Amino acid sequence: MPPPRPAESRNDAELIRANRGFYELLWAAAKLIGPERFNTWPLLRELAAAAPRRLEVAPGLRPRLPLDGTCFVDLSHAALSQLHASGAKAVHGMIGALPCADASFELICALDILEHVADDDSALAELARVATPGASVLLSVPLHPEAWTAFDDFVGHCRRYEPAQIIAKLARHGFTIEHSAVYGMQPKSSRLLDLGQWFLTHRRERAMWWYNRVFMPLGLHFQKPLQWREGLGDTQGVDEVLLRCRYRPNPRPTPPPSH
Known part of the structure; x- marks a missing residue:
C-alpha cells in the first residue's frame, strides 16, 4: 500500500468538519492550560509585554499569549466557553475570515493552523490585513x-511545507522570517502514534482521558527549552518549526499611466 499523502484537494468545508470532529471533542474533555506552562513562554513573554494589541488565532485550550489583553479567535465553542470563563476576550471565527478590523494588532500568534486550512494564501492574507506594519x-x-x-x-492536516516553499509563500504576503525554533510535541515513535490513533478512533473517551490526565502533563513536564536561531536555520530532520516573522506590507505595483 502506498504511503498516505497530504490532502491538498480537500476543501474548507471538509477540513472544518475534520478539525471540528477531532478538536471539539478534545477541548470538551480538557482543561485550559495557561501560556506560562509551555516552553514557548520564555520566547513570547517579552514580545507580549511590548505589544498591548495582541491576537491569537485558534488557540483551543492551549493559548500561548497572555489571557489578559489578548483577543482570541477560535472555531471551537468548547474552547471559547473556557476562555470566557477565565476572563479572556474570545470570539468565534476562523483564520480565513477574521472578525477583526484592518491593522489592529502589533503581535499575532497562529500556531498549528496554516496546515489545517485548504487556502493558506487566504489565511496569510487575513493575517496581513489585521497586522500593523512592523508587527511580529x-x-x-x-x-x-x-x-x-x-x-x-x-488530526486534519492539509499539507506539510517544503522549507523553501514556506519562505516564498510568507514573503508574497509581506512576512519575513527573522527567527525560528525547532518546535512540536509529537512523539517520534511511529508505533506510539499508530496506537494513539487507534484508541482515538475506537476508544475515543478513554483516549481523551489518558491524553488530558497523563500524556499532556507528561509532555509539559518533559518539554525541551526552545531557542531562537537566525532565519529558518537548518531544517534537516526537523518535524515542525516555530517562526517569528516581521510584517511589512508589500508595495503595491504602480498602475500604468492612462492615455
Whole structure:
C-alpha cells in the first residue's frame, strides 16, 4: 500500500468538519492550560509585554499569549466557553475570515493552523490585513511532505511545507522570517502514534482521558527549552518549526499611466 499523502484537494468545508470532529471533542474533555506552562513562554513573554494589541488565532485550550489583553479567535465553542470563563476576550471565527478590523494588532500568534486550512494564501492574507506594519507574527508549521503520516491526516492536516516553499509563500504576503525554533510535541515513535490513533478512533473517551490526565502533563513536564536561531536555520530532520516573522506590507505595483 502506498504511503498516505497530504490532502491538498480537500476543501474548507471538509477540513472544518475534520478539525471540528477531532478538536471539539478534545477541548470538551480538557482543561485550559495557561501560556506560562509551555516552553514557548520564555520566547513570547517579552514580545507580549511590548505589544498591548495582541491576537491569537485558534488557540483551543492551549493559548500561548497572555489571557489578559489578548483577543482570541477560535472555531471551537468548547474552547471559547473556557476562555470566557477565565476572563479572556474570545470570539468565534476562523483564520480565513477574521472578525477583526484592518491593522489592529502589533503581535499575532497562529500556531498549528496554516496546515489545517485548504487556502493558506487566504489565511496569510487575513493575517496581513489585521497586522500593523512592523508587527511580529508567530507561526508554526510542519515540514517536509515526505514525512507525511496517517496521523497528519487524522488530526486534519492539509499539507506539510517544503522549507523553501514556506519562505516564498510568507514573503508574497509581506512576512519575513527573522527567527525560528525547532518546535512540536509529537512523539517520534511511529508505533506510539499508530496506537494513539487507534484508541482515538475506537476508544475515543478513554483516549481523551489518558491524553488530558497523563500524556499532556507528561509532555509539559518533559518539554525541551526552545531557542531562537537566525532565519529558518537548518531544517534537516526537523518535524515542525516555530517562526517569528516581521510584517511589512508589500508595495503595491504602480498602475500604468492612462492615455
